[in-house]
Amino acid sequence: MSAAFGTRLADAVAARGPLCVGIDPHAPLLAAWGLPDSPDGLARFSDAVVDALAGSVAVLKPQMAFYERHGSRGLAVLEEAVARAREAGALVLLDAKRGDIGSTMDAYADYLRPGHPLHVDAMTVSPFLGPGSLQPAVETARRQGGGLFVLARTSNPDAGTFQHAVVGGRSVAQCVVDTVGRWNAEDAASGPGSFGVVVGATLAELDVDLDGLGGPILAPGLGAQGGSVADLHRLFGSGRAVVPTVSRDVLAAGPDAVALRAAADRWAAELAR
Numbered sequence: 308m309s310a311a312f313g314t315r316l317a318d319a320v321a322a323r324g325p326l327c328v329g330i331d332p333h334a335p336l337l338a339a340w341g342l343p344d345s346p347d348g349l350a351r352f353s354d355a356v357v358d359a360l361a362g363s364v365a366v367l368k369p370q371m372a373f374y375e376r377h378g379s380r381g382l383a384v385l386e387e388a389v390a391r392a393r394e395a396g397a398l399v400l401l402d403a404k405r406g407d408i409g410s411t412m413d414a415y416a417d418y419l420r421p422g423h424p425l426h427v428d429a430m431t432v433s434p435f436l437g438p439g440s441l442q443p444a445v446e447t448a449r450r451q452g453g454g455l456f457v458l459a460r461t462s463n464p465d466a467g468t469f470q471h472a473v474v475g476g477r478s479v480a481q482c483v484v485d486t487v488g489r490w491n492a493e494d495a496a497s498g499p500g501s502f503g504v505v506v507g508a509t510l511a512e513l514d515v516d517l518d519g520l521g522g523p524i525l526a527p528g529l530g531a532q533g534g535s536v537a538d539l540h541r542l543f544g545s546g547r548a549v550v551p552t553v554s555r556d557v558l559a560a561g562p563d564a565v566a567l568r569a570a571a572d573r574w575a576a577e578l579a580r
């Protein structure tokens with residue numbers, strides 16, 4: 308088994324900085340790159356992003372939906388891209404947002420198993436069936452050195468509709484954060500937590516208490532959704548393991564590899580300031 312994901316993430320961030328770049332090959336972007344909306348276009352897009360960035364950014368986050376919409380050939384492209392990205396030293400966070408009853412969750416968590424054709428370092432999961440439904444994925448992550456990022460306070464404008472709802476005196480979002488904090492506390496002896504939450508950089512204010520999390524925070528919503536590095540400072544301050552993630556704002560610079568790297572470097576430099 309590889310080292311725990313929390314440790315591998317901390318090492319990657321120390322070596323490369325915290326930036327995560329999302330690989331979101333949606334149809335208008337493929338068109339803007341002069342590529343067909345087909346598995347071939349998808350492969351050329353993915354190769355270009357991986358070649359330009361996998362050697363320098365800490366985390367790459369392919370959005371699975373954009374591969375699944377091309378069927379099995381799209382998934383084959385994703386498998387290839389993930390393997391190449393990991394080989395080049397990037398951690399791969401599969402943006403799958405899966406969540407189901409325990410027995411099915413166990414199957415989804417197979418993406419964290421070495422030897423799986425789509426073996427990734429971590430994946431995003433949805434707690435909508437109840438935080439306990441994610442337990443099989445927690446067990447797999449522990450066994451395989453993988454990580455999970457659980458949706459808590461997402462970046463979309465109406466996210467608060469459900470996430471602010473109060474259950475047992477706490478918001479749903481806080482309930483998620485506390486559950487993930489418990490998973491990390493159970494593993495505290497093995498270093499930085501491998502279980503993270505997703506909190507958007509677009510929030511008007513930080514309305515969850517992250518002090519007991521003990522793990523990383525994936526912060527989407529930068530650039531195209533209006534979030535900025537100033538928002539990250541405003542929401543999270545310093546001293547937290549924040550992994551800011553940007554997709555369109557970097558990808559729009561392609562297909563030229565130098566321009567893609569320059570776009571990622573601009574975010575990295577701003578984050579480092």
Ligand SMILES: O=C(O)c1cc(=O)[nH]c(=O)n1[C@@H]1O[C@H](COP(=O)(O)O)[C@@H](O)[C@H]1O
Nearest residue numbers: 329370431461462507527531532553554555
């Ligand atoms: O889990 C995510 O990554 C995620 C959570 C969230 O709250 N908001 C959010 O935008 N995302 C993902 O992050 C990416 C954001 O893309 P850009 O807005 O282009 O940077 C998309 O792939 C979204 O699916």
